[in-house]
Amino acid sequence: MKIHLLLLPFALAACSPLPDAGSPVRSSMNSPDATAGAASTTGSGVLGQYHWQLKDAFDSKGMRIDALFVGAEEPVQLDFTADRLIVINSCNNMSASFSVKKGQLQLGPMMSTSMACPDAARAALDDAIAQRLRGSLGVNLLTRDNTPRMQLVTETGDMLTFTGVPTAETRFGGPGETGFLEVAAQTVPCKNPLIPDKKCLLVRERHFDEQGLPSGTPGEWRPLDQDIEGYSHTPGIRNVLRVKRYSVKNPPADGPSVAYVLDLVIESQQVGN
CATH class of the missing domain: 2.40.128.270 (Lipocalin)
Incomplete structure (x- = not known):
């Protein structure tokens, strides 16, 4: 590991x-x-x-x-x-x-x-x-x-x-909100009527203190049925990402109301080897 x-x-x-x-x-x-x-x-x-x-x-x-x-x-x-x-x-x-x-x-x-x-x-x-x-x-x-x-x-x-x-701020019309997502090493099946056998990232919220150290309790794991702009997932690699969240104005009926944009990969771990 x-x-x-x-x-x-x-x-x-x-x-x-x-x-x-x-x-x-x-x-x-x-x-x-x-x-x-x-x-x-x-x-x-x-x-x-x-x-x-x-x-x-x-x-x-x-x-x-x-x-x-x-x-x-x-x-x-x-x-x-x-x-x-x-x-x-x-x-x-x-x-x-x-x-x-x-x-x-x-x-x-x-x-x-x-x-x-x-x-x-x-x-x-x-x-x-x-x-x-x-x-x-x-x-x-x-x-x-x-x-x-x-x-x-x-x-x-x-x-x-x-x-x-x-920039993302220009495209989405605001500075966005900074957050942290942990991305599991393996994707998971998720339901999508337009894409049979779709796989989604498995993510959970993470928190860090002012010194950049982990704090609090991580959130629950959940499938993320959308991309994180700028992030390319490698199977077998767990990552913790600093992301920006942006509200999507007038999203399509089947589209997300929030966009995630990668800001920085702050932790990377190879799992299973």
Whole structure:
């Protein structure tokens, strides 16, 4: 039996509400093919409403920056909280403080963990990102074919174009409620008139104190007749998940009124071996 505890002390610390950091960034995001420089602010504003996935990157001579494209399945992604830019799908965990002033994205020093990556290209990705996400960058927001885009221009003239994917908060119209679900190692049969022999996740509620330690009594096991967005179950692996719950407005007659979105896997255990 193998047990892995992942960032458990951090599990509740990251749930604290973010402070109001200023006015939102203004842009013509609702106008087709419109571009706008960001207004002066220290808040994430419209930037925080999307996951920004890298689509194109060219240097000042028009050459594609291949070092920034390691895996097509997991493109470099930027997420903006109230006061930090977080880099997703790099080798190490990377983040920097930021503010937006007069159409410029001002970045503080890039902080990074020191994990070694066995894949040389992914290990080099961290440096390629850090070289470009620093100092002052021009930032423009635009929409094309109803898809939001963000363009960042570095001090050396590199241009990085990102496609915006709405966050869960944007899609469901609110911040959601944080909770914890334990997912049993094996799925169970559950009734569904449209899907014969359907299998469902078996889950129960879990509780943790301010130090991230288990507290209280777990809830009763129950089949969950819906997906947890972002979670892929592996038979034989028991997981404890930090999830966000969102109310679904006007759900279909046969659909759930609550959506679950994976926030973090905090515990993983192999069962039966």
